[in-house]
Amino acid sequence: MKKWFTDKGYYAGSKEYLIFRKITMLIVFIFVIYGNMNAQLLDKKITVKLTNVSFQDALKEIENAAKVRFVYSEDQLNIKDKVSVDVNDKTLKETLDTFLKPYNISYRIHENELSITLRRHVQKSRSILDPGINNLTDDSQIEGKVTASKTQEGLAGANIIVKGSINGTTTDSDGMYRIFARPGDVLIFSFIGFTQSEVVINNQTLIDVSLVEDVKSLDEVVINAGYYQIDSKDQTGNISRITSKEIATQPVINPLQALQGRMAGVHVSQLTGIPGDGFSIQIRGVNSIRGSAANEPLYIIDGVPFSSTTLFAVGGSITKGPSPLNSINPSDIESIEVLKDADATAIYGSRGANGVVLITTKKGKGGKTQADINVYTGIGTMGNQMSLLNTSNYLQMRREAFRNDGVAPTIANAPDLLLWDTTRYTDWRKTLLGGSAHITNAQATISGGNSNTQFLVGAGFFRQTTVFPGDYNYQKGSVHFNLSHTTENGKFSANVSNSIVIDNNNLPSVDFTSLMFNLAPNSPSVYDATGNLNWENGTWSNPYGDMKRRYTTSSKNLITNANLSYQLLPGLKLKGNLGYNTITSDEKNIVPIAAQNPANNPLGSTISTRGSITTWIAEPQLDYERSIGKGKLNMLLGGTFQQTVRDRQGFFAFGYINDTQLENLAAASSLNTFGIDYSEYKYNAIFGRVNYNWDGKYLVNITGRRDGSSRFGPNKRFANFGAIGAAWIFSNELFVKNFIPGLSFGKLRTSYGVTGSDQIGDYQYLDTYSPTTGNYQGGKGLIPNRLLNPDFGWEENQKLEAGIELGFFNDRLFISASYYHNRSSNQLVGYSLPATTGFSSIQSNLPATIQNTGLEIVVSNVTIRRKSFTWSSSINLTIPRNRLISYPNIEGSPYANTYTVDKSLFIQKKYRSLGVNSQTGLYTFEDVDNNGSLSSTIDTQFIKEKAIDFFGGIQNSFSWQRFELQFLFQFVKQTGQNYLSTLINAPGTLANQPTLVLNRWQRIGDITDIQKFSQSNSGIIAYGTASVFGDAVISDASYVRLQNVSFSYSLPLSISDKIRSEKIRLYCQGQNLFMFTDFAGADPETQNAVVLSPLRLLTFGAQITF
């Protein structure tokens, strides 16, 4: 349509006017908020009286009278007639209608309200460039505008197709279209989110169509499936989704946390409550024997693969593994889709075995420029932590321990009883974890544009302090930018996104939760009389010393990508996805001299790790769509080129003699490197998809991928993966419609396919040599890393799924259930070798097979929908099962003591606890071979499972007038590791204990499950055995948690109008508010008594939209 203006088109105004107009546009863009003024312009009353003037002069007069400019092509409006106009106080609309109609001229008001475009509809010879070229000769040009019925705004990119042909076009940015068709043809108008409309052509050449928006129903939801988009009702696969709406109700740092409890089949758990720490995610169970890194899903952010594995290598730091996903700002996310079954994941081939997490960031929307400012602030307090003994209970425990052992306390073994003030009491839990973490989050976005070009600019800042005493904080700053452009003819479009996130984490290097158990409640005062740290002559370890040990990380993450699309032929698009991501991180673990007891002449040390992960990806694609018979065919063919480079260096700097230069590695007296790693990963693939939807009833989706990965030897680099999915929307069958009256939607679907996993690390097939850790004779040596096996290949994951989706009463009740049955085989594990080969294993494919099955049920329900009140709820439930089907020669493998065939991968082989011996008061265990001693290979025959029975979430939302309330309960039925497994100090030794130890054995004959207080070797060994090898460490860890509450109130328009804002919303949100559990320990989610449990968060905020 651009042609229209450029073919000698001119603006009926001066050059100055043009500049003025541009400036005005700019101002309009940024500041001014216009209402809908179209009506006003057309309603303007004018008076014009002209006789026998040229057509052009008449236009000029009307321009002057109405204070408006007409924009038109002189060629087109080359009307030689003399005309007369006579209007008196008529609206501009009436004037134009009367004046222009005889000439077949349509008009359209520009958004800026200053000009009106005129266009004459004439039969003209078709241009050879016109898409309608292949049509028969006697068709005519049909033109018109497609608008949304509600707003009357033009719909850009709506599809118009001549029914039963491949002849089609799309609307331009204003909703205008032009197509060639013959009388009798049927034009089908369609646009995502709107109901399709059909118009039969009689003799008209101007067909304006107003499409009705699909009201809240399943149809509206368009799911991002990665390389393509699909209506959720047409899905043949299984994809779960949350949107910015759900994310916005949760004050979270990491996008993964936003998924918790909200998706069937997706189990997310928080590792600790430390800000910036990681999450574990399992999509439909554990597929690989090779630990958690091999079970990570594939993350794709706006088409760019994102590495989920941490770069950091520092052991023993406060975090359990900071997640690179922290470098994504949750507020920038539009939606997160999780691809689960073969139909959805097979197009990702070798990377799809563990599911795919697609993160789509926010895009600009056309229309008036909108600014959105969202600020919240709040506090986080200690979550579930175990309560500890107070001084009197503690001293009683210690004295009883010495009495039980028949040992007299000495100043060496009992400074707490003999040297320290026994009347002191420090509640270390309160002192170390009782603070408030302050949370501040501010986000601002501006988006706008016209129908051709849209933009979005967002910036955000997040800061959270910790509950620990001391000045620690996690901060994240981000800038997000998105620009989309579609040419007037709708053929070419480009979408460019760019986001930069910088996060800094400044923490102590020890989790104070672990310290509180190490400290006696009557421990000495923290500072001495002179204000220095008090080390009490070396008799205790001062926690305020640890406070000076710092752990800092900072990372910078840049993601940029461009999606280009060009329509070659109607229905055929050439697309390109280009992406680049680089994340650089710097981590330091600093132990200053000041943190240590000066009596030991300490030196300072710093462990520093730096690294980067850089990925680029290029994916050319061809997308083809056409109607065949009663159906619609979609085809996709594409290719992927990807490279990822990881680079990491670690330094251990030791021997600092003062604390001023701790971050200067050169100031250390000894400097060693560790964890030096550089690896390159290249990946190349062809993928395709054929989808056929017949009459909205029968759907088939075939996807496939041929993959090449540099992680395999030359003979095994390429492999094929694929899946087929099929669905039957039986509710569209007449006989169903007639027989089941309440049923509004019904679908049966199934899929089967094979995906793979290449997550084994790079270069594993090569027999490489690595440098030795130390020097020999002045130089590094080289040692072989592994045996050569160029022949191992992909792990294979066969996924089978069947599902049913039912909607009742106009989908007010929607039930979907799916059953999956996945088997991953060809496990890539170290194949055990006898040590005579020099190695204990060789990386190899084993015919070991793991089966994951499960049932996922989602019920969503709009219970009440009244004018001012709605209540909707949804429940998701997942029942997962896992089993090791086969593992040849498991007895000889490194997993002999870990796994058992026919059991799940979650088993633990333990000694059977026989409880506390009523005579000795010590923990006792079954000695299977009766040889008088316990052996960790023979007597660990008792298998307990640390596994999930079922999990899910219950969500409710209420809205009443301007109030909205949402809450989410998360529930998990599981067994887990209780406090016994993480508390290493036996009750009775110089360390505090949870209050539950008071229920201990005291005298001969006592029956209890807590052993006697003891500080002797026999007591410590019995406790240690119970803690490490005993089966009592595994117990019920089920819980129901009020995970999230969000309450909001939107101010009435009368108030928001006053500050010229469109909407003002005030809200408060809570996270992890309370929990029902019988778990013996701190938090059943972390299952670790000595780490900080997830915090309880309460925030207040306001969102203002201009």
Add this chain to the structure above:
Amino acid sequence: MKRSKNILIRFNYRFLSYAFLFLLLSCESFVDIGPPKTQSVSSSVYADDVAALAAMRGVYHEMQKAGFASGQSSSVTVLTGTSSDEFRSFNITLNEFFNNSILSSNQILNSALWSSGYKIIYYCNSVLDGVATSSSVSLAARKQLEGEAKFIRAFTHFYLTNLFGDVPLVVTSDYRVNAVSVRNLQADVYSQIIKDLTEAQALLTNDYQFSGNERVRVNSFAASALLARAYLYTNNWEKAESYATSVINSTALYRIVNDPAGVFLKNSNEAIWQLMPVVTSQNTNEAQYFVPLSVSSLPGFVSLTDNIVNSFEPGDKRKTNWTGNQTVSGTTFYYPFKYKAYRAGSPLTEYSMVLRLAEQYLIRAEARTKQNKFSDAMTDIDIIRTRAGLGSIQVKIPSPSMDNVMTAIEQERNAELFSEWGHRWFDLKRWNRADAVLRPIKIGWSQEDMLYPIPQIELTNNPNLKPQNPGY
């Protein structure tokens, strides 16, 4: 005009489609990333002398870093010493060794003795394969490396066969062969050891110039010294004597150090081969593990038994120089103090002694005794005694016999070689003295305990290794 334009467009589409298909073609070369930057592929390791030498340095480094040759708590020195009458154990992990009740599932047995030994042998075999197939390693370097690799392969087989009896001889790096290897008779293992050592002896140079005059890599005398020991263990007295003599006569390189305190210093005149400590700012592992860290603490892992402590004759300088003691709660513990630099950060003054001249004198003394050359034997013993500040053995044994000279040799070996490389355990075994010595002092002693069990997991992974040693 229109027509030509039309063709042009069609051409464009066709061109685009071809270009697209071309783009899609998976190219093998794209996913070929070449060798890693932080690791070396084996071909590049043997592409020049420097890198090939680094591979050999890697072998020495790994020997010293962990495992049977490391001198740590899980080395031959500590484990066999604990099994014999040298050490008292203070650590629960050593209990099975101390009580001579080792389970075949014992982790230390597997990782520190069996697996670490075969890992070193694999390293040696890969060096041998690497230099043999490389065309760019110089002839001199090839000779040198081949000699060293063969020596260490023989050295490791020597310890394996003495610990486990019949063991697989591994002379290739092919895992498919080695994974199904069978146990070779000890005699065959010794034949290979002697073959490797003889070849190494011919390949290696007879000084330390190649290693910058540091005695931390093996030369031809190291091969001769180990040959002397191997022949002694296989009762070939003449050869044991002649190889020991060839070392003893090389006085330009090797001399008995007069002061016992100087014996274990780095590059001491008595050293034939030492391993260089590889942990930064740390001396030998032996010092780290034997010497208690503070005046009030027990020895970390083991202390010397009364048997060893009481075996020193009055005035023996070795007792004052080579043992230390500490009294904790009224009990005095003795610990080996041959290596004294135990504090982290102290300057590097000591290397871990593997082969030294004193042993060669004792080998020759024993070989000569077995050939009834009692006088010559006692001359050798006296060289050792003189350094210890003791009188001549010839005075103590005026009428020498096989029995009393052998008794003197046993006494001298105890006092000289205690807490070094399992000499005591192997002596008890080859002299058939274990039953007599250990039965009275070890609970549940049985003759079969002289051989350690083959790790259970090895029998599972390679059933060809069955049967297990008797008694397990």
